Amino acid sequence: MVYFIKQTAVHLFPGYFALVMATGALSTGTFLLGMMFISKILLFINVIAYLSLWFFTLVRLFFFFPNILADLTSHTLGPGFFTLVAGTCVFGSQLIIVSNNYSVSIYLWALAIFLWVIIMYTFFAAVTVRKNKPTMSEGINGAWLIAAVATQSISILGTLISSKVDAGQGVILFFSLCMYFLGCMLYLNIITLIFYRFTFLRLKYSALTPPYWINMGAVAITTLAGSTLILHSKSLSILAEITPFLKGFTLFFWVTGTWWIPLLFILMIWRHLYHRYPLSYDPQFWGMAFPLAMYSTSTYQLSQALETPFLVIIPKIMVYIAMAAWISVFIGLMRHLYANFSKS
Structure with missing residues (x-):
């Protein structure tokens, strides 16, 4: 058992909290669509997943700190650490929506902000000042967009918490609004580099890893963040004043995410069917399960924010695709463990 714990900790994939992100997003989506039993089961699984991943992360932090530092300052592995932030906030949002638990979520939000500051500035400072940098084709990948996902997740959880805070509600909502716009900035900057790599640099099918689904997942959670702010706009005057802008900007990101889905499916077919790249369990596949679940959840909330009930048909279909993806990856995880x- 001790050997198993040490081996798991030392080789722990930095982006493994995407498991928590995917499970939390799917649980929230199924709850909103009335699938209460499935949502509760996913909540139970996510509690175990979140605590287990933190256990192995802390073991790695205390006993294998050089490994963590090397990964955090890496162009390819560093962005995975943003899943700690996003996973913590998505889990906190799940607790509020599915089980109406605000007390724990407040502490999770505080933890997420602390982690965001440490990871955000350590990673970007390290990759900026390092002498030997990889080429763009080697260094940039879809995982970089988890920086935007983490930022938007803080905005969402903060907005949800604000409704239960007696003092400082305006400050929390304003902070959440600022994080929303910061997440938008990060997405637009990073996706430009990724789109350039897609269209002008050679992309080997072996390099088309599942985290590229974050191209869509990042705008899906941005849509959810914007929709959540719109639904709470009456609680802050400045938020109410810019609601028309928020509606247009949020719809813009939702359309962008919708555009990505067919292209990503085509590229996945090109990789696995045309080139017959083997399908075997990889923790990076949680980076594909999360966007599908988040798209379902965000589209439902967008329909509520824009008062467009006809959009609900999309999450009612997409949620089954998201469940199929989650179950497939989860079975692979169980076999792997x-x-x-x-x-x-």
Whole structure:
């Protein structure tokens, strides 16, 4: 058992909290669509997943700190640490929406902000000042957009918490609004580089990893953040004043996310069917399950924010695709854990 814990901790994929993100987003989406039983099961699974991942992360932090530092300052692995922030906030939002638990979520929000500051400035400072930098084709990938996802997740949880805070509600909402716009800025900057790599640099099918689905997932959570702010706009005067702008800007990001979905499916077919790239479990596949679940959830909330009930048909269909993706990856995870535990 000790060997299993150490081996899991030392080789822990930095982006593994995408498991919590995917499970939380799917649980929230199924709850909003009335699938209460499925939502509660996913909440139970996510509690175990969140605590387990933090256990292995802390073991790695205390016993294998050089490994963490090397990963955090890496162009390719560093962005994965933003899943700690996003996973914490998505889990907090899940607790509020599915179980009406605000007390724990407030502490999770504070933890997420602390992690955001540490990871955001450590990573971007490190990749900026390092002497030997990779080429764009080697260094940039879809995981970089998790920086935007993490920022938007803080905005969402902050907005949800604000409704239950007696003092400082305006400050929390204003902070959440600022984080929303900061997340938009990060997405627009990073997606420009990714789109350039897609269209002008050679892209090998082996390099088309699942985190590229974050191209869509980042705008899906941006849509959710904007929709959540719109639904709480009456609580802050400045928010009410810019609501028309927020509606247009949020719809812009939703349309962008919708545009990405067919292209990403085509590229996945090109990778796995045309080139026959093997499908085997990889923790990066949670980076595909999360966007599909988040798109379902965000589209439902967008329909509420824009008062367009006809849009609900989309999440009613997409949620089953998201569930199929989540179940497939989860089965792969169980097999992977069983195989590793048997070896130990």
